[in-house]
Amino acid sequence: KQEVTQIPAALSVPEGENLVLNCSFTDSAIYNLQWFRQDPGKGLTSLLLIQSSQREQTSGRLNASLDKSSGRSTLYIAASQPGDSATYLCAANLYTGGFKTIFGAGTRLFVKA
Amino acid sequence: EAGVAQSPRYKIIEKRQSVAFWCNPISGHATLYWYQQILGQGPKLLIQFQNNGVVDDSQLPKDRFSAERLKGVDSTLKIQPAKLEDSAVYLCASSSLQYNSPLHFGNGTRLTVT
Numbered sequence: 694k695q696e697v698t699q700i701p702a703a704l705s706v707p708e709g710e711n712l713v714l715n716c717s718f719t720d721s722a723i724y725n726l727q728w729f730r731q732d733p734g735k736g737l738t739s740l741l742l743i744q745s746s747q748r749e750q751t752s753g754r755l756n757a758s759l760d761k762s763s764g765r766s767t768l769y770i771a772a773s774q775p776g777d778s779a780t781y782l783c784a785a786n787l788y789t790g791g792f793k794t795i796f797g798a799g800t801r802l803f804v805k806a
Numbered sequence: 807e808a809g810v811a812q813s814p815r816y817k818i819i820e821k822r823q824s825v826a827f828w829c830n831p832i833s834g835h836a837t838l839y840w841y842q843q844i845l846g847q848g849p850k851l852l853i854q855f856q857n858n859g860v861v862d863d864s865q866l867p868k869d870r871f872s873a874e875r876l877k878g879v880d881s882t883l884k885i886q887p888a889k890l891e892d893s894a895v896y897l898c899a900s901s902s903l904q905y906n907s908p909l910h911f912g913n914g915t916r917l918t919v920t
Contacts, residue, residue, distance in 0.1 A: 796848030
């Protein structure tokens with residue numbers, strides 16, 4: 694069964710801390726992986742899309758890496774701020790004869806001022 | 807650019823009633839998705855359209871759910887009759903390319919079935 698797992702489920706850190714969110718997937722037939730942010734009562738906002746041929750993507754204080762061989766992606770947030778508090782989800786686009794997108798359940802992040 | 811528009815934002819119905827959700831994707835986006843998100847879980851794909859054709863509806867409970875995308879732009883998702891377990895947020899998303907461009911989501915419709 695194809696699964697996407699995110700660890701930890703919840704994380705609370707003080708402002709200014711650098712942090713890493715993890716996403717693991719069980720199928721090596723990954724086409725690309727996308728990281729999203731979801732604020733309470735809102736839809737998902739795309740943060741980074743990383744192709745299977747890439748090792749990492751950067752946007753501002755965010756850096757996402759992808760390791761196909763180990764089935765892992767990490768989202769690194771530098772110098773965290775209270776405004777970063779949200780749920781972060783990863784979604785793996787897998788190709789096994791046809792495309793399928795599978796979302797993780799997310800990591801709920803709280804950054805304390 | 808204008809984002810993905812969804813309506814209504816909230817809906818409360820009794821079980822066995824029917825309900826419809828509407829989505830207007832970003833202009834020019836050929837691919838449109840409907841997702842169901844249950845509290846504490848990631849979104850689950852219900853149906854994917856490419857223009858006005860269905861690409862994937864393998865997880866759509868077809869005995870009660872239906873969706874259409876006439877003219878390849880707006881889309882509606884209908885539930886009839888609703889069950890208690892249909893209580894969730896229904897998210898619409900669009901993208902310019904299938905699978906190789908970012909997904910853009912609307913704010914969703916929160917459905918409560920009592």
